[in-house]
Amino acid sequence: DSLYELFREFGKLRYARIVYDQQTGKSRGTAFVCFWSAADAAKCLSAAEKAQEMSGKLGNVPTDKALDQRTKSVLLQETSGAHSSSSQFVLDGRMLSVAKAVDRSTAHTLATEGTESRRAKDKRCAYLLKEGVVFPNTPAAALMAPADLEHHIKEYGVRKNQILKNPNLYMSKTRLTIHNIPRSVEDAMLRSAAMSAVAKFKQEVKDGKRQALSADEMAEGWDKLPRLVQCKIVRSNDRVDAKTGKGRSLGYAFIEFSTHAHALACLRFLNFRNTKQAFSKVNLDDEDEEDGSRVKSAHEISRRSLRVMFAIENAQIVHKRELRTKVAEKNRALKASGVQDDKSKDKKGKDRSKGKNRNFGMAPASSIPASKLPNRSKFTQGNRSKRQ
Numbered sequence: 001d002s003l004y005e006l007f008r009e010f011g012k013l014r015y016a017r018i019v020y021d022q023q024t025g026k027s028r029g030t031a032f033v034c035f036w037s038a039a040d041a042a043k044c045l046s047a048a049e050k051a052q053e054m055s056g057k058l059g060n061v062p063t064d065k066a067l068d069q070r071t072k073s074v075l076l077q078e079t080s081g082a083h084s085s086s087s088q089f090v091l092d093g094r095m096l097s098v099a100k101a102v103d104r105s106t107a108h109t110l111a112t113e114g115t116e117s118r119r120a121k122d123k124r125c126a127y128l129l130k131e132g133v134v135f136p137n138t139p140a141a142a143l144m145a146p147a148d149l150e151h152h153i154k155e156y157g158v159r160k161n162q163i164l165k166n167p168n169l170y171m172s173k174t175r176l177t178i179h180n181i182p183r184s185v186e187d188a189m190l191r192s193a194a195m196s197a198v199a200k201f202k203q204e205v206k207d208g209k210r211q212a213l214s215a216d217e218m219a220e221g222w223d224k225l226p227r228l229v230q231c232k233i234v235r236s237n238d239r240v241d242a243k244t245g246k247g248r249s250l251g252y253a254f255i256e257f258s259t260h261a262h263a264l265a266c267l268r269f270l271n272f273r274n275t276k277q278a279f280s281k282v283n284l285d286d287e288d289e290e291d292g293s294r295v296k297s298a299h300e301i302s303r304r305s306l307r308v309m310f311a312i313e314n315a316q317i318v319h320k321r322e323l324r325t326k327v328a329e330k331n332r333a334l335k336a337s338g339v340q341d342d343k344s345k346d347k348k349g350k351d352r353s354k355g356k357n358r359n360f361g362m363a364p365a366s367s368i369p370a371s372k373l374p375n376r377s378k379f380t381q382g383n384r385s386k387r388q
Contacts, residue, residue, distance in 0.1 A: 011040025049097035124170035173260040221259025230256040
């Protein structure tokens, strides 16, 4: 209403609509105002340009050091010389930036270009934090219980704060973390489910049941065959599974694909998937009997559904891991080729192992007869007589 009343001064309006974010339900800070007359719209744009010029001049007045540091602020500074032409575009203490709207196709092109430029500047890939997240007031939110949705949003907030507070953390584009995995699932079963998820994703896209990846997403390895680099279920060091003899599963795992496109397809297929659907070939009857006392959720998405996210990596830890991998590969190559390790050679390339236990060309003491060995008692007696 306040926005409508502000622009009503320039002419009769058709509408004044504020743009809201579909995921968060909050205002995006932009709005559209439509006049019935093109002349009224031109008059409003002309007045807005003059207001911007006036506010810029007022902002550049160095009345104080503290005020001079805030000359680039979008807020209108409270100075005694503020002009009425600039104050008419102030809403809730904030100076509005008014521009002519573009058509839908141009707006879509500009939005796509802006998203691509922001992602190119985002070296830590923080935009992947939102991948697979369900926000309030969305169709997916209706499938979750209010308590589960609140827990889900808190989890997203914790991960976001971790990225913002630590500059060494970044989002991996190929490594995924999967939670709520049944304890009966083994590494081979998880590997099979991850590979089949990519194939099923392609099939659903072909059948028209799912939206395909965008052109930019498909450019990152979609044309290649899917390949898993890592598939590891995290296990306990203290508790042992009586059936397998291994450490008991902690219910989450890490999988890594060779390309970003396949990792994204796996995430979108397995995220919030029922465990029986994800691991259809796995017998989960024993685990269902143990948890039979629990009340099943009436909602389609529950806390026990699979939760798939892009993993958070630490740049320092990853660098150390890469160094260890390179050293291990180098040692394996040297061992396979029969070449001696570089540590056994000095700077000149000579073998230091030859100098160990050497006796300067003399035969070992065990091979010399006892009669030919020098009598040490004579030397010791002579030394004692000299001391005396």
